[in-house]
Amino acid sequence: MQRFFITLLLIISMIFVTVYFYSVPMIKQKVFDIERNASGIALNSVFSLANKMYADTEKYRAQALESHKKRLQTVVGLAGSFFGSSLQQAMDRGMSEPQARQYVLEQLRNFKYGDNDYIWVADYNGILISHPDPRYQGQDTADIRHNDGTSEVHEVINRALKQGEGFYQYPWNRFDSQKPLDKISFVKNYPQWGFVIGSGVYLDDLDEDIQQLRQEALKELREGIQEIKIASTGYLYIFDAKTKMLIHPNANIAGSNFPELINPVTGNAIAKDLIQVADTGKELYYKWDRPDDPGNYQYEKLSLVRYLPGFDWYICSSVYVDELRSSAELLAERIITIAAIALFVALLLMLLFSQWISQPIKRLADTAVRVSKGDLSAQTGIQRDDEVGVLAHAFDTMVERLRDSIHNLDSKVTERTQALADKNQQLVRASESMHLAQEALTQSEQRQRQILDALPAQIAYLDSQFNTLFVNQLLADLYQQNKASMINKAFADVIGAAQFTQLSWQLQAALRGQTTVGEYSEHYQQHPMICKRTLIPCFNQNEEVNGILMLTLDITSEKNAERQLNEAQRMNAVGQMAGGLAHDFNNLLTIILGNLHSVGDRYADDDQLQHYLEPAIRATRRGADITSRLLSFARRQPLSPMLIDLEQLLSNTIELLASSLPDKITIQHHNHTLEWWPFADPGRLEDALVNLAFNARNAMPHGGTLSFTTQHITVTKHLMLDEPVQPGEYCQIRISDSGSGFSDQALEQCFEPFFTSKTNGAGSGLGLSMVYGFVKQSQGYINIQNNADQGASITLLLPAQKASEAAPTPPQQSDSEPPLLDDQRKLICLVEDDPDVRSLVRQQLIELGFDVIDTHSGDEAQRLIPLLPSIYGLVSDVMLPGDLNGIELANWLYQQNSHCRIILISGYSYPKSKERPINPAFSLLHKPFDLAALKKEFQDSEKR
Structure with missing residues (x-):
């Protein structure tokens, strides 16, 4: 019995050892590998996401910078075209060239586009002749120096004068700041005007966008990394090449530098050891403290490290070795506990073995063999209330617990797999966010195309082989073609061979690096049109022409307006000349007609003389009619609208x-x-x-x-x-x-x-x-x-x-003629600068029974009239030498004596208008006139 007991004990022990060494080490290794691989998978996933984020931000930066450069070239080219056309228009309106230049430069100062970007102009001496910032307007760029004493803007202007145009980077401050910032500008020389035009963009605007994208990427990584757990307390963290901790689940460590922290295993700085194993595929073994045991650096840890060159980041995983083994150790402990219990039960059962337990033990052994083969669903099937039954139940329970442990292990693996899948989803969403940023950039380019389509100019961009790379909508409409069909098409096929031949001299000049302007006549929708084409060469980094920008403006209306203005000015000049001739001719006719009438009245009985006088008088009146028509053309005829x-x-x-x-x-x-x-x-x-x-x-x-x-x-x-x-x-x-x-x-x-x-x-x-x-x-x-x-x-x-x-018709005045002048002699003041006309009118007034005192100017009459004892009337020419004309003299006399009869005479006609007001109480007698007309004016003044 004892031998059998020992044999049975050996058998049970062998079964225990077999189960333990056959299953427990394998299970422990599998669990350890799963936890360890989970750390590598999480690290690689985060590395792939960070690498993709860097690639997307760099691509965005390159595209944004190139887009800004093209926009700067277009803006400077448009500014130059605007200056040329506006300068010519201002000079056509009568401005001198300096006035026109100053006027157009003031317009450029107010030009803004984009994010408060602007145009600046400097002359060949480096003076800023157009700048929107009052601090720099009119300043010498050689005097604008930075902290290091350099004047880089002055150097940029000199380089642009030598190279013709180019992109230049230099520090410059914003409107509301004194701090210089890096800025890239496109500067182009315009030798025909003696200045350069430039416009730029601040690189920190672009860097802010990139930095914002990086911060958003870092935020998404931080949120994702904080939720990733490896084993129980393992985690991921990121630091840069300067050993600054960018992301760490411990808020006290995140954002700090750790260059002096030592790895107790190697004696080196822990940052140096981490950097050395980066991307080697090897894990760094070191010892560190625990959160619950700070300062005690004796706990083993493993770290995998990946290096991301773009961001200059090191992405690391960190997990305690004992945590990787904890699940396996826990499972082993349970198995050992169950085996110990089984062994204990087996010892008890062996005492009863000789009586009735051999058969149940055999069944139990069979079940153990099945379990050892991996069949964890095996059961003893023993239903007894004695110790054998307890042993069988314990064995079955052990197997069930083993099965539950493995099931729990599978569940944990499944949960970890699901967690990794969720993190992958977050990574996908982050990738979609970057894709949306790319779409935003595409939309920005589309808006720029819409702006070019909306400009009132035909715009095309050609390569050095004259192939069409870009056209705006206005150019496509002009040639009744689709924009897409014109791209990558020879420009000669777009505009036709005839027009291309006319344009060839400008194209060849552009290939030589020259900017040219030409005018052409075309037909659009069967209407003639005059176009002004400006061809601007574009250069690559080797200063070679690799493209041509063509700007075409419709100047038909400007040309028509110029022609009409010239015609109106010519007609106005002719009118002024005609009016002046009519005035002088009327003075001559007044003298001739007055003297002819005087001769006719004095020799009324001489029929032969009257025979010669009548044709002369008719010819004089015919001349008066001609001067009246000339006054009508000169717009100086009297009107009663x-x-x-x-x-x-x-x-x-x-x-x-x-x-x-x-x-x-x-x-x-x-x-x-x-x-x-x-x-x-x-x-x-x-x-x-x-x-x-x-x-x-x-x-x-x-x-x-x-x-x-x-x-x-x-x-x-x-x-x-x-x-x-x-x-x-x-x-x-x-x-x-x-x-x-x-x-x-x-x-x-x-x-x-x-x-x-x-x-x-x-x-x-x-x-x-x-x-x-x-x-x-x-x-x-x-x-x-x-x-x-x-x-x-x-x-x-x-x-x-x-x-x-319409106003009601005024009542008609009586046509009855007033009585003739009475016999009392009345004093008349005569003012006329022409001595012959003055002599003639004086004689006519004397014949009408007036006493006459005459003078040649209004100033002398104003001094003379207050000395006269009484004055009945004033006869004055309108145009007088000196400071006082006839109308002003008449107004002055009317204020002194409103009963005085005032008759104005003129070779011109002065309508009663706002421009040349004449008091209704005054009479206006037009030259030439005779004695009867003068007499009638005095009679009419008696009516008033």
Whole structure:
């Protein structure tokens, strides 16, 4: 029995040892490897995410920097084109070149784009002649130095003068700061204007975006790493090459430096040991303290290290060795405990073995064999209340616990796997965030394309082989093509061979590095168009031309405006000359007509003399009529504007023309202005219509149709007649005929005085000039054009008002003539600077029974009049030498004596207007005049 007991004991011991050495070491190693591999997997996942974040941020930085450079080139090129076109426009408006340059430079100072970026201009001496910051406007860049005493901006300007253009990096402070920041600028030399233009962007703006992306990446890594656990207390941490702890689950360690911490195992700095094993695939073995036992550096730890060159980071895992073994040790302890219990039970059972336990033990042994083979579902099946049953139950319980332990181990592995999967999901979301940033950059580029499409210029970018790399929408619309189809296409195929040949000289100059400007005539939608093309060469890092920027502006309207302005200035100059001639001629005619009348009155009985005098008087009056027409053209004729009932005026005019025009000319009229009436002088308007009708009669020697068509129009946008029409309400009067029309020369010169298309000296050439002067003096517009079928049309545009606003007609004054001057001699003061005219008028006044005292200037008359005992009236020329003209003298005398009769005379005509106000109590007598006209003016003054 004892032998059998010993044998049984040996068997049980062998079974225990077999189960232990066959399963426990394997399980412990598997659990240790799983925990250890989990640390490596977590470390590699975090490393891959950080590496991808770095690659994305570097790609974003490179793309953003290149995008900023292209934008700077475009902005400087546009600034140069803007300066050139604005300078020319300002000089065309009459500015001197220095004034125009200063005006355009002030406009550039106010130009802003992007994130408060700006344009600056410096001359060849380094003086900032256009800068939005008042601190630097007008400053010498050689005097602007930084802390180290350098003047890098001055050097940049000198380099740009030598190289023509380029990108340069230098320190410069912002508007609201005194601290210099790194800035990259594109600077280009414009030798035709003697200055350079530059614009830049601060690199810290770009670095802030990159740093923000890195901080966001670091934040996401920190949040993810804090949730990663290895074994029980293992973790991941990150430090940089300067041994600054960037991420650590311990808040006291995160953000601190640890260069002096020593590895007790090697005696070296722990940071140095970690850096040496980075990316070697080996783990660093060292000893460290525990959170619950600080300062006691005797606990074994393992760390894997990966190095990320982009961020200069070291990503590490850290786990206690005993924690990696803890699960295996726990399982082994449970197995040993269960085995010990089983052994104890076995010893008890062996005492009873001889009686009834052999069979249950055999079953138990069989079950143990099955368990040793890995079948943890095996059960003894013994149901007894004695010790054998307890032993069997204990064995079954041991197996069940073993199975539960393995199941728990599997559950933990599954949970860890799920946790790693969750972290992978976070990594995926972080990757998506970087993708969104990439899309934001793409959208920014799309906005830049939209801005280029919205610019009022045709923009194209070509490579050095003249292939199209970019076009904006305006250029594509001009050539009626799709933008996408034009890309990578030869530019000659885009614009056509003919235009490409015209442009070839600019293209060749651009390849030589020269910026050129040229003007071309084109047709767009069957309309002529004048374009100004600027070709700007673009250079690579080797200063070789690798592209050409083409800017095309439509300057058709500017050219038309320039032509119209020149025409208006020419007509104004002719008008001034005509007015001056009329004034001087009226003085001569006054002398001639007055003397002819005096001779006629003195020798009234001499019929032979009267026979010669009458043609001379008629010729003088004919000359006066010519000067009146010249004054009309010069816009100096007297006008009495009022609201005109156009229906009544047309009816009266057509009735007058019906008896004057041949029967073979048919007159038609269509009036559509019943609610709106023109505001003008009705007599002058009627004269103008009659003049135009007689011109139409001459164009229809064989008869035809003469039409008067009127309508009300409201001008709200651009309308062009002889000049641009100002917005407002107008009455349009169109006179059309079916005659021969105007020749090209007549259309160009029809409004010039003394120009006539009649032959053999017929006509004075003042008809259309008079109409032109009347229309312009009435604030109106006129246009002449040939009809498409036959004849010509003349369009008058006069300001209009509602017919309901017409003032009531004043009562007519009595036509009865006042009594002649009484016999009492009355004193008249005569003021006239022309001695011959003064002598003539003095004689006429004496013949009317006045005593006359005369002087040649208003200043002398003002000193003389207070010395006179009494004065009945004043006869004064308007234009007088000295400080006081005739109107001012008359106003002064009227304030002194409101009963004094005042008559003004002039070779010009002075309408009663806001510009040249004349008191209604004054009479205005136009030269030339005779004794009867002077007498009538005194009689009219008696009525007032």
